[in-house]
Amino acid sequence: MKPQRSGDQSVGRKKQIGTPVGDEKQLGILDAAAAVFMKLGFAGASLDDVSDNYGGASKGIIYYHFRSKTSLFFAVQRRAMELTREAIAGIATGPGPARERLERMAVAHTLLMMEHLDYLRVAAQGLEMHLSGRTTEDERREIASITALRDGNEKLYLGVLNEGVKTGEFRRVNARVAVKPLLGALNWTSRWYHPRDGETSADRKKLAEEIGRFAVHAFLPERVLKSAP
Numbered sequence: 001m002k003p004q005r006s007g008d009q010s011v012g013r014k015k016q017i018g019t020p021v022g023d024e025k026q027l028g029i030l031d032a033a034a035a036v037f038m039k040l041g042f043a044g045a046s047l048d049d050v051s052d053n054y055g056g057a058s059k060g061i062i063y064y065h066f067r068s069k070t071s072l073f074f075a076v077q078r079r080a081m082e083l084t085r086e087a088i089a090g091i092a093t094g095p096g097p098a099r100e101r102l103e104r105m106a107v108a109h110t111l112l113m114m115e116h117l118d119y120l121r122v123a124a125q126g127l128e129m130h131l132s133g134r135t136t137e138d139e140r141r142e143i144a145s146i147t148a149l150r151d152g153n154e155k156l157y158l159g160v161l162n163e164g165v166k167t168g169e170f171r172r173v174n175a176r177v178a179v180k181p182l183l184g185a186l187n188w189t190s191r192w193y194h195p196r197d198g199e200t201s202a203d204r205k206k207l208a209e210e211i212g213r214f215a216v217h218a219f220l221p222e223r224v225l226k227s228a229p
Contacts (some may be wrong), residue, residue: 026065029054034076034118041125042073073122074142080116080123081149085156087112092156098164099216105157106186107205107212113189114204121190154179161219170219182215 032054036045047069051059066072087108091101113120135143158179164170189211196203 025061029062029065029072030076030079031118033072034079034122037073037076037122038118042069045069047072070139071142074139074146076119076122077146078149080119081146081153083112083116083119084109084153085149088153088156092160097169098160098167099169102157102160102164102219103212103216105160106215107208109186110189110208110211111204113186114193114195114208117190117193117195120187124187124190154183157182164219168221171221173219178219182218185215186211
């Protein structure tokens with residue numbers, strides 16, 4: 001099979017529009033790349049490192065799916081945003097009080113961080129800081145697309161916050177401002193969290209629930225806080 005060349009972008013470009021469902025090989029490459037980017041950073045990583053982490057596969061296989069290290073980095077970022085949406089969207093738009101949904105979203109978001117730490121830590125690093133100021137039109141389009149996914153996830157939180165303020169479940173805050181430190185606190189989990197020896201899924205769930213309660217506590221009305229034991 002002939003490797004995909006950087007000058008021929010037709011196949012590579014199609015491979016970047018969303019993460020394919022059921023393409024185990026491409027998802028395996030993304031998993032390997034996420035681990036490498038998390039460990040070495042964008043600048044320090046190479047496609048050789050990714051192929052080595054992907055069971056020693058040839059770079060030709062990597063090039064067939066991704067035309068460059070940059071396009072692979074974009075794909076890891078995109079998958080992180082997709083995983084986040086999968087974790088929180090159903091809760092955000094589902095039934096139940098806003099306070100309950102916000103806490104469940106925070107728990108699901110935090111669990112995702114711990115269970116897909118490599119993807120979410122790479123996503124927390126951001127895009128622009130790893131790329132030079134000289135980007136191509138295709139790269140700028142990819143950055144805009146991934147940023148739109150991130151903004152869409154933020155809007156899910158924003159909608160629940162606004163609803164909670166309207167119903168009186170949350171104190172009156174500027175939700176567009178308040179959502180920033182909320183997401184900052186949740187996403188910071190990817191920076192400080194490290195799996196412990198012997199850690200179980202129950203341990204992770206307990207930790208996520210503590211963080212979820214902390215997130216909601218910041219928005220409770222003062223009368224609720226004063227009456228709390």
